[in-house]
Amino acid sequence: MDTATPAVTVALHDGEAVIASSSQVDARRHGELLMPAVDRVLKEAGLKIDAVTGIVVGVGPGPYTGLRVGLVTAAAFSSALGVPVHGLCTLDGLAYASGLDEPFAVATDARRKEVYWARYEDSRTRVTDAAVDRPAEIAEGLAGLPVVGAGARLYPEAFPDARDPEHQSAAALAALAAEKLAAGGDGFLEPLPLYLRRPDAQVPKNYKVVTPK
Amino acid sequence: MAADEPLVLGIETSCDETGVGIVHGTTLLADAVASSVDTHARFGGVVPEIASRAHLEAMVPTIERALKTAGISAKDLDGIAVTAGPGLAGALLVGVSAAKAYAYALGKPLYGVNHLASHICVDQLEHGKLPEPTMALLVSGGHSSLLLSSDITSDVRPMGATIDDAAGEAFDKIARVLDLGFPGGPVIDRLAREGDPKAIAFPRGLSGSRDPAYDFSFSGLKTAVARWIEAKRAAGEDVPVRDVAASFQEAVVDVLTRKAVRACKDEGVDHLMIGGGVAANSRLRALAQERCERAGIRLRVPRPGLCTDNGAMVAALGSEMVARNRPASDLELSADSSLPVTDPHVPGAHAHDHDHDHVHEVSKENLYS
Ligand SMILES: [Zn+2]
Numbered sequence: 001m002d003t004a005t006p007a008v009t010v011a012l013h014d015g016e017a018v019i020a021s022s023s024q025v026d027a028r029r030h031g032e033l034l035m036p037a038v039d040r041v042l043k044e045a046g047l048k049i050d051a052v053t054g055i056v057v058g059v060g061p062g063p064y065t066g067l068r069v070g071l072v073t074a075a076a077f078s079s080a081l082g083v084p085v086h087g088l089c090t091l092d093g094l095a096y097a098s099g100l101d102e103p104f105a106v107a108t109d110a111r112r113k114e115v116y117w118a119r120y121e122d123s124r125t126r127v128t129d130a131a132v133d134r135p136a137e138i139a140e141g142l143a144g145l146p147v148v149g150a151g152a153r154l155y156p157e158a159f160p161d162a163r164d165p166e167h168q169s170a171a172a173l174a175a176l177a178a179e180k181l182a183a184g185g186d187g188f189l190e191p192l193p194l195y196l197r198r199p200d201a202q203v204p205k206n207y208k209v210v211t212p213k
Numbered sequence: 214m215a216a217d218e219p220l221v222l223g224i225e226t227s228c229d230e231t232g233v234g235i236v237h238g239t240t241l242l243a244d245a246v247a248s249s250v251d252t253h254a255r256f257g258g259v260v261p262e263i264a265s266r267a268h269l270e271a272m273v274p275t276i277e278r279a280l281k282t283a284g285i286s287a288k289d290l291d292g293i294a295v296t297a298g299p300g301l302a303g304a305l306l307v308g309v310s311a312a313k314a315y316a317y318a319l320g321k322p323l324y325g326v327n328h329l330a331s332h333i334c335v336d337q338l339e340h341g342k343l344p345e346p347t348m349a350l351l352v353s354g355g356h357s358s359l360l361l362s363s364d365i366t367s368d369v370r371p372m373g374a375t376i377d378d379a380a381g382e383a384f385d386k387i388a389r390v391l392d393l394g395f396p397g398g399p400v401i402d403r404l405a406r407e408g409d410p411k412a413i414a415f416p417r418g419l420s421g422s423r424d425p426a427y428d429f430s431f432s433g434l435k436t437a438v439a440r441w442i443e444a445k446r447a448a449g450e451d452v453p454v455r456d457v458a459a460s461f462q463e464a465v466v467d468v469l470t471r472k473a474v475r476a477c478k479d480e481g482v483d484h485l486m487i488g489g490g491v492a493a494n495s496r497l498r499a500l501a502q503e504r505c506e507r508a509g510i511r512l513r514v515p516r517p518g519l520c521t522d523n524g525a526m527v528a529a530l531g532s533e534m535v536a537r538n539r540p541a542s543d544l545e546l547s548a549d550s551s552l553p554v555t556d557p558h559v560p561g562a563h564a565h566d567h568d569h570d571h572v573h574e575v576s577k578e579n580l581y582s
Pocket of ligand 1: 353522
């Protein structure tokens with residue numbers, strides 16, 4: 001599952017293939033949409049949740065509120081079911097889904113006129129850490145490269161060669177995780193949030209003097 | 214403790230405490246809390262994003278700790294309750310999401326409950342079943358309300374509330390003016406014990422004969438206290454911190470207790486319950502006791518640890534929901550930052566409540582005899 005972007009996306013993978021999936025794009029209702037989606041996907045596959053042997057969760061980067069829904073759900077499932085939870089960078093799911101075989105970048109919407117982004121050598125190989133920047137500041141460095149994800153479509157001047165997919169899919173994330181598990185289980189991240197920004201916390205100014213001077 | 218009483222886990226994340234409690238009927242089995250209050254202290258108030266991040270980190274470990282303390286397996290639970298609101302939206306969402314995942318993974322009913330009703334219901338863990346009706350005075354950094362409840366699972370009626378600042382907020386602000394740090398409640402309580410509550414006559418908000426009988430206002434008091442301190446400082450005099458603390462505190466608790474006792478008398482209610490973080494204030498407890506005794510009202514105040522936000526209070530209300538056959542919430546349950554106090558819980562869209570007087574009577578006999 002992944003809730004780091006506007007997509008609330010859940011998929012069930014049996015080690016061979018994705019057997020059911022659900023994706024809804026609604027940036028403001030991650031909390032309401034995720035668990036019914038889990039239920040729908042399991043029902044479609046004719047399975048109960050206790051058949052699940054592992055959880056894969058996108059750790060972001062992503063705007064905080066939605067991101068936390070997926071992460072705390074994954075952690076709670078892991079605890080309640082006694083199964084492991086594996087973290088994957090959300091951008092890696094988009095990269096994997098692109099199927100590109102050449103250097104490219106992935107960019108998602110970070111709001112505040114910024115994108116979360118990373119560079120890839122091919123659809124399985126990320127070559128930079130995920131970062132958050134203004135499109136104009138990274139456009140030159142990525143000039144000539146295809147850019148996958150909603151961040152590219154939002155800023156066509158900075159990223160003229162936008163490629164699919166636009167949205168994250170848990171199906172791609174699960175397929176990538178299945179590959180990693182089949183290869184020995186290396187390359188996962190801790191299931192902890194990749195915020196990339198410090199919390200907005202203003203120290204309140206000294207109390208307002210109420211006596212008129 | 215009857216064997217058939219509900220075993221419920223409750224999750225509370227509406228503000229800066231990650232609380233998980235487990236109760237069996239009205240018996241408290243575990244009350245695990247992880248607080249981010251120290252992180253907020255240097256900001257002088259709760260920073261929502263910092264609270265949400267801390268909830269995510271602490272959520273599952275706190276649930277696991279509570280289960281361990283209670284010595285039960287999550288599989289034995291009869292339900293999972295969670296604060297659905299009111300509170301900080303991002304903070305609530307962490308608890309609601311975790312509760313849904315546990316409920317779904319374990320195949321248990323989910324109860325999204327009201328934070329304020331939980332503050333009232335927690336007293337069942339201390340003093341047994343709530344009398345019906347009960348008058349409740351809830352005072353904390355986030356709320357100051359007078360509520361009347363004839364059934365904590367279905368009927369909570371607002372009598373009055375603050376029209377500006379919450380009582381606890383006033384404590385925090387005055388503590389800041391006096392450079393005493395955050396949170397302000399405990400330190401003002403401590404200093405006030407060595408001060409004279411009659412030293413300075415601070416105003417009693419909304420206490421005129423034409424003012425709303427049960428509403429509160431602490432903004433004018435806060436301004437008056439700040440102005441008094443500034444005048445002292447401007448004159449180059451020392452501020453008598455202990456007297457200021459005692460006189461300010463007296464003004465707050467005088468109004469709170471007077472209005473609460475009046476509401477009880479007007480409504481013919483002979484029990485007053487006081488909850489919320491400010492209920493830990495020693496002067497509030499003492500004055501309420503004095504005035505209730507004089508008015509023939511029985512006062513119920515849970516121990517301080519149960520007055521502040523915690524998971525036990527959510528579990529207590531969840532347990533009552535199970536006992537009274539209230540409909541469970543569904544998987545779409547939202548975190549509602551402004552959940553009305555009149556909604557003690559958030560039943561699922563397709564749930565239909567049975568005639569609740571009937572259910573109430575039946576469960577009363579079955580579960581509390
Ligand atoms: Zn509270």
